[in-house]
Amino acid sequence: MSVHRLVMSRPLRAAAIAVLLLVTAAVAIVLRPQKSDAAVSFSNPVAAAPYGADPWMGYYNGYYYVAATTWNSQLVIKRATSVAALPGAAETVVYTGTAGAANCCNMWAPSLHRLNGPNGTRWYYYYSAGTTACCDGQRSFVLESSGDNPMGPYTYKGQLNVQANNGWAIDGAVGTINGVNYYFYSSWVGDLQSIFVSRLTNPWTVAGYGTRITYPTYAWEKQGGNTDEGPYLLQRNGKTFLTFSASSCNTPDYKIGMLTLTGSDPMQAGSWTKKSTPIFQRNDGASVYGPGHHSFFTSPDGSETWMAYHANETTAQGCGGTRTTRIKKVNWNSDDTPNLGTPDSLSSTLTAPSGDPGGTVSFPAAGTRYRIVSQANGKVLDAQNCGTANGTAIQQWASLGNACQQWTFTKTTGNYYRITNANSNLVLDSVNCGTAAGTALNLWANLNNACQEWSLTSVNGGYLIANRGNGLILDVTNCGNTDGVAVRQWNSLGNNCQQWNITQ
Numbered sequence: 001m002s003v004h005r006l007v008m009s010r011p012l013r014a015a016a017i018a019v020l021l022l023v024t025a026a027v028a029i030v031l032r033p034q035k036s037d038a039a040v041s042f043s044n045p046v047a048a049a050p051y052g053a054d055p056w057m058g059y060y061n062g063y064y065y066v067a068a069t070t071w072n073s074q075l076v077i078k079r080a081t082s083v084a085a086l087p088g089a090a091e092t093v094v095y096t097g098t099a100g101a102a103n104c105c106n107m108w109a110p111s112l113h114r115l116n117g118p119n120g121t122r123w124y125y126y127y128s129a130g131t132t133a134c135c136d137g138q139r140s141f142v143l144e145s146s147g148d149n150p151m152g153p154y155t156y157k158g159q160l161n162v163q164a165n166n167g168w169a170i171d172g173a174v175g176t177i178n179g180v181n182y183y184f185y186s187s188w189v190g191d192l193q194s195i196f197v198s199r200l201t202n203p204w205t206v207a208g209y210g211t212r213i214t215y216p217t218y219a220w221e222k223q224g225g226n227t228d229e230g231p232y233l234l235q236r237n238g239k240t241f242l243t244f245s246a247s248s249c250n251t252p253d254y255k256i257g258m259l260t261l262t263g264s265d266p267m268q269a270g271s272w273t274k275k276s277t278p279i280f281q282r283n284d285g286a287s288v289y290g291p292g293h294h295s296f297f298t299s300p301d302g303s304e305t306w307m308a309y310h311a312n313e314t315t316a317q318g319c320g321g322t323r324t325t326r327i328k329k330v331n332w333n334s335d336d337t338p339n340l341g342t343p344d345s346l347s348s349t350l351t352a353p354s355g356d357p358g359g360t361v362s363f364p365a366a367g368t369r370y371r372i373v374s375q376a377n378g379k380v381l382d383a384q385n386c387g388t389a390n391g392t393a394i395q396q397w398a399s400l401g402n403a404c405q406q407w408t409f410t411k412t413t414g415n416y417y418r419i420t421n422a423n424s425n426l427v428l429d430s431v432n433c434g435t436a437a438g439t440a441l442n443l444w445a446n447l448n449n450a451c452q453e454w455s456l457t458s459v460n461g462g463y464l465i466a467n468r469g470n471g472l473i474l475d476v477t478n479c480g481n482t483d484g485v486a487v488r489q490w491n492s493l494g495n496n497c498q499q500w501n502i503t504q
Helices: 010-031 083-088
Strands: 056-060 063-067 074-080 090-096 108-117 120-129 139-145 154-159 170-177 180-189 192-202 211-214 228-236 239-246 255-261 272-274 289-298 305-312 324-332 371-374 380-383 394-397 407-411 417-421 427-430 441-444 454-459 462-467 473-476 487-490 500-503
Touching: 056 108, 056 305, 063 083, 063 108, 074 083, 083 454, 090 154, 090 454, 120 154, 120 170, 170 239, 180 228, 192 228, 211 272, 228 289, 239 289, 394 441, 394 487, 417 454, 441 487
Parallel strands: 056 289, 108 170, 170 228, 255 289
Antiparallel strands: 056 063, 063 074, 074 090, 108 120, 120 139, 139 154, 170 180, 180 192, 192 211, 228 239, 239 255, 255 272, 289 305, 305 324, 371 380, 371 500, 380 394, 407 417, 417 427, 427 441, 454 462, 462 473, 462 500, 473 487
């Protein structure tokens, strides 16, 4: 075979080189990774109201997953490839309602686990559910994924029959000890809310009623009520720890305690030794109160353990929708016990879990004017009569294309936004910093307080817009359809009268 060398004239060679350089540059622009500070840092919370309490968080196959209490009939999960992107990640409704539960639903405290069962490796979504009137109806239930995907789809598998006489049972999570799966949960003995455990024969069936392994004995477990709940297993170097939340969640003294498995049988109370002091509690200097109801997950590269937990920002906030999901790296003491340190303030910039690829969130863009449109009826958030005075009421109205119906979003701290009316330059305000469902909205001069800051939770193609101060979300009064209906604040109901599209 003969080889011929292609010879170009100098002008042709120069042109070819120029084209090659352009193509190379274009390829480089496409392929060069664009990084930002978000590649190595983030700020809490990673999930805000209304779906920020009682969080479970995990990392699997390139994604972080978060599930939390909804207080309504929907079970949700959101995911993102970086923790920086989690606040803006969309919530996916993976299940609605609970078969077999009368007057359902009030969903709490999800916990997801990847387990081998009769149908192979599946994800199991454990949760508490009961009547809409809190809280006597709560029992433990489980869903099963159709494949090996935390996002489902899921099917209902049933109630876990853990307590005699169909007793109250909440906050369940699965832990594997010596190859055996156990279901840890909280229930009552007299006036003591206690931690129980039952062995699982498959992911949706227990071998028998649970046995109590610990109950409130120290003063730090009895603030506002005798409470031990929210158990979650943590293991290191052959040692097994069961962490749990203690004291009433209605107090700022809700905190985390720990048991160590010092015996051979997890079903025996004598096999567990309780640490005499809490391992994680309020940090007044950082404005973190009631930190608890937690879970643990591993960093993307597998080298670190992290904790997801919820907390409030003031001492007056309790068990409601004000709690937000925060995450924190777990350190280890020389004896392999976890060292959780102290909670971080929401103004802290934290280093992301090791192996996190980073990411940016560009929506909503600073300075861009948006319309806030009801998914229920297409009407827009409107300043009544184009008012420019403090106290101007907020309502819905047909789109007029004017500045009175346009809003800008300015990021503050902790993944919250100040929402400003483009016509008046007044900000969206919770009237008198009210905390009750039905609290009105108005426009007011910027006071730099939490009553004028809002989180955005993406769900069903729109957003839930929640107040930082009270955890309540923007709601069209009584789902009204006419111009002039007041937009107020309410608990999350899972309907489209509380969901908003944010469009230019």
